[in-house]
Amino acid sequence: xxxxxxxxxxxxxxxINPIADKLKPTKAKSTINTILAHLEAGRLKKAxxxxxxxxxxxxxxxxxxxxxxxxxxxxxxxxxxxxxxLISYYDPPPTFLLNRAIEAYGNCRCxxxxxxxxxxxxxxxxxxxxxxxxxxxxxxxxxxxxxLFLDMNRSGVSPSEVTFASVLGSCGVLLELGFxxxxxxxxxxxxxxxxxxLASALVDVxxxxxxIVDARRMFDEIDRPNAVSWNVIVRRYLEVGDERQSILMFxxxxxxxxxxxxxxxxxxxxxxxxRQAFLEGIQIHGIVIxxxxxxxEKVATSLIDMYVKCNDVVSARxxxxxxSVKDLLSWTSMVSGYAMAGRLKEAQELFDxxxxxxxxxxxxxxxxxxxxxQWEEAQSFIFKMxxxxxxxxxxxxxxxxxxxxxxxxxxxxxxxxxYIYRHGFESVIYVNNALIDMYGKCGALGRxxxxxxxxxxxxxxxxxxxxMNSLAQQQMSMDVITMFREMQKETTPNEYTFSTLxxxxxxxxxxxxxxxxxxFMIRNGYKIDDVILSALLVxxxxxxxxxxxxxxxxxxxxxxxxxxxxxxxxxxxxxxxxEALDLFNLMKExxxxxxxxxxxxxxxxxxxxGFVDExxxxxxxxxxxxxxxxxxxxxxxxxxxxTRYGAMKELVKLLKMPFKPTMSMLTxxxxxxxxxxxxxxxxxxxxxxx
Numbered sequence: 001x002x003x004x005x006x007x008x009x010x011x012x013x014x015x016i017n018p019i020a021d022k023l024k025p026t027k028a029k030s031t032i033n034t035i036l037a038h039l040e041a042g043r044l045k046k047a048x049x050x051x052x053x054x055x056x057x058x059x060x061x062x063x064x065x066x067x068x069x070x071x072x073x074x075x076x077x078x079x080x081x082x083x084x085x086l087i088s089y090y091d092p093p094p095t096f097l098l099n100r101a102i103e104a105y106g107n108c109r110c111x112x113x114x115x116x117x118x119x120x121x122x123x124x125x126x127x128x129x130x131x132x133x134x135x136x137x138x139x140x141x142x143x144x145x146x147x148l149f150l151d152m153n154r155s156g157v158s159p160s161e162v163t164f165a166s167v168l169g170s171c172g173v174l175l176e177l178g179f180x181x182x183x184x185x186x187x188x189x190x191x192x193x194x195x196x197x198l199a200s201a202l203v204d205v206x207x208x209x210x211x212i213v214d215a216r217r218m219f220d221e222i223d224r225p226n227a228v229s230w231n232v233i234v235r236r237y238l239e240v241g242d243e244r245q246s247i248l249m250f251x252x253x254x255x256x257x258x259x260x261x262x263x264x265x266x267x268x269x270x271x272x273x274x275r276q277a278f279l280e281g282i283q284i285h286g287i288v289i290x291x292x293x294x295x296x297e298k299v300a301t302s303l304i305d306m307y308v309k310c311n312d313v314v315s316a317r318x319x320x321x322x323x324s325v326k327d328l329l330s331w332t333s334m335v336s337g338y339a340m341a342g343r344l345k346e347a348q349e350l351f352d353x354x355x356x357x358x359x360x361x362x363x364x365x366x367x368x369x370x371x372x373x374q375w376e377e378a379q380s381f382i383f384k385m386x387x388x389x390x391x392x393x394x395x396x397x398x399x400x401x402x403x404x405x406x407x408x409x410x411x412x413x414x415x416x417x418x419y420i421y422r423h424g425f426e427s428v429i430y431v432n433n434a435l436i437d438m439y440g441k442c443g444a445l446g447r448x449x450x451x452x453x454x455x456x457x458x459x460x461x462x463x464x465x466x467x468m469n470s471l472a473q474q475q476m477s478m479d480v481i482t483m484f485r486e487m488q489k490e491t492t493p494n495e496y497t498f499s500t501l502x503x504x505x506x507x508x509x510x511x512x513x514x515x516x517x518x519x520f521m522i523r524n525g526y527k528i529d530d531v532i533l534s535a536l537l538v539x540x541x542x543x544x545x546x547x548x549x550x551x552x553x554x555x556x557x558x559x560x561x562x563x564x565x566x567x568x569x570x571x572x573x574x575x576x577x578x579e580a581l582d583l584f585n586l587m588k589e590x591x592x593x594x595x596x597x598x599x600x601x602x603x604x605x606x607x608x609x610g611f612v613d614e615x616x617x618x619x620x621x622x623x624x625x626x627x628x629x630x631x632x633x634x635x636x637x638x639x640x641x642x643t644r645y646g647a648m649k650e651l652v653k654l655l656k657m658p659f660k661p662t663m664s665m666l667t668x669x670x671x672x673x674x675x676x677x678x679x680x681x682x683x684x685x686x687x688x689x690x
Contacts, residue, residue, distance in 0.1 A: 027056075035047045035062070038050065044075060048066060048075075057090060058085075060094060064100055067100035067101055067103070068100065070082060071100075071107040074108045075108070076105070076110050080113065082101070086101070092122045092123065098117060098121055098128070099128050109138070110139075111141060111144075114132055114136075118131075124157075126159070129155075129159075130162045130163050132148060133148045133163060136170075137167075142169075143174060149167045158190070159190070161192055161197065164186070164187055164192065164201070165201055167183055168198065168204070168205050169205075171205045172209075180209070187202070196225065200225075200229040203233055203236065206236075210240055212236060212240045215233065216233070226258065230252075230256075230264060231260070231267070233249050234267045234271075235263070237271075238271050243271035243272075246267060246268060247268055247271050247280050250264060250268035250284065259291060260291075262299050265284065265288060266299060269284055270306075272306050273305055273306045273308075276310050276311075281303075285306075288303065297327055297330075300319055300322065301329045304319050304320055308334070313341050316334060316337050317334065328358060332364060335350050335351050335361060335365065336364035338350060339367060339368025342368070344368050344374065348365060357389075359392065363395045363396055365381060366385070367395075367399055369403075373406070378403045379409070382403060382412070397416055397428075397434070398431055400412070402438075404438050405434075405442065408441070408443075410444060413435075413438040417451075429460055432451060432455050432458070432463065436452050436466040436470070437470070439470075440467060440471075445470060445471070448466075448470055449467065452466075452467045459490060461491050461493065461497065464483065465496050467483065468483050468487075468501075468504075472507075478504075480501060481505070481513055495527060498517060498521055498535070499535045502532070502536060502539045503535055505517065506539040507542075509542060510543075511539075511543035530563065533552055533563050534562070534566045537549050538566060538570055541567060542570065561587075561592055561594055564587045564592055565595070565597045568584060568598065568601040568602065569604075571605070577604075577605040580601065580605040581606075581611075584598065584601075584605075593626070594622075594628075596634070599628065599634065602618050603618065607637065610644075612641060612645050612647045612650070616638075616647075616650060632659050639651065639669065642672075643668050644672075646675070648681065651672070652681060663689075669681065670685045
């Protein structure tokens, strides 16, 4: 109720109360009229000041209405004046008006005033307790609200629906599941089980406490859920990570004929964003249009974010370009969408037009450059950030360190480290991990170790992996193996840890340690994915245990040529060309389709062993049987094979290739012509070289 309409209601009351009118002195009537005039004009402060300075009482409804206006406007000074005047001229003051005063103090977030008045009240009723409990609950003192609820019960006052609503809200804030269950019992015992507001509050508190099964059971007991009930269950499913059920419950809201709240749309769209449920998101967009919520800023922003997360920046931009929806969140979502889609020019153009920017907006552009490896542009953007903003968060620092790592820019990384130290980001684990990685990959292992040791008690698996990987890159393989033993005392290794370890074992031909690591993974149920399989193949191949490598290959995907390629290349590098060709033949027998990399490895094996005829046969097989497009590197291999072993006739035929021979090819051919006496071909090559 507004000031004017409320004042009119008071005026009407006074006009239809002839007895009160006769008793009122002329000055009192004049003062009331002036107070009402101030209220009609929206001048609450002047109205209360006039009442406070008047040396006579007024009709009780005027006090009640003034408390309501003070509550709605959070006018704490005026509320105190109204209470002071009331208790000065009414002894005892009516309890119901003191209750209104407590409510006003509560809405003004002045719980101390509310408590003092409550303690001084000569008589209290259930409304007094409700007003104070609500004041504490709304004022951010949920534990005190629960304590008051217990005091209320001990005093023999029976709680009402209002009491339970405030108490359940406080249980939700404190995640007091046990207390909420007790309150639930009270609600049922006192016959309030059918109250949709309390039932919805129970759904809310169970959901917040991660008891989503109980929340759903409570929801299903509601006879006719209203929009608030549906909003709560959609939101709680989202917060416990069950986005699918959150979306389903949204659509059930529509099916039951309930018009969703704007918050419900937003929750359902966030669920679609998380699951990248594009089709469901489009359907929700249609419902938004049907119920004419597309102009709502929060809904529009959620739609933009959903389309961005589902990689449809075109649709996101259409919503963004609609009038009255461009808040900071929608601008940032749109910029981030372009950046994450690789449309960095459009992202930068939109960023430059932003009326205001947050650190998240700056991070969005920088993240786009980092994601697509545009390191120089990222570095330039970092300089621009330094000139325009003074703030940075953990995400910013992590991105800056990624750029420093990619460019081996240890100076920029050190500056970021200094900022981290000065602004207290050393407790952020992922920032520290990025520091270790940056120093390690820039060759500053000493600094990387210091950062690592300073994290004692905070280190996670990524911390250990970062330092171990840096040690492996510096060929410090024994240190990697030693660190793995220490790591197990502090945290759990993951698949990335084992790929680094196996590479380290391969570098120092540590066959026994490699086998132990392989066994450790099998015993502890680690997933042997393609990366690990490849690392095992390289390790066993380098250590000369091809039989173990073959056993590993049997666990590979039947159609995966990558692992076979790794094995064949590994054999070639270690002078085991015959074994490489045997592997290729085995690969064909079990139905694994070779690719262009496979044949390049096979040609290298033929070069090692001098298998000219076999090389030509494999070359023809690649073209005729597998339809693989011949690349320049394949011709380089064949020219190397023919020139090394004097197959000059085959060489001449090969030179009809669709590529212009490179300088290295021509030099190799010219040298072969001198060795194998082919002057005609030598003259042709000489012209090409000139």
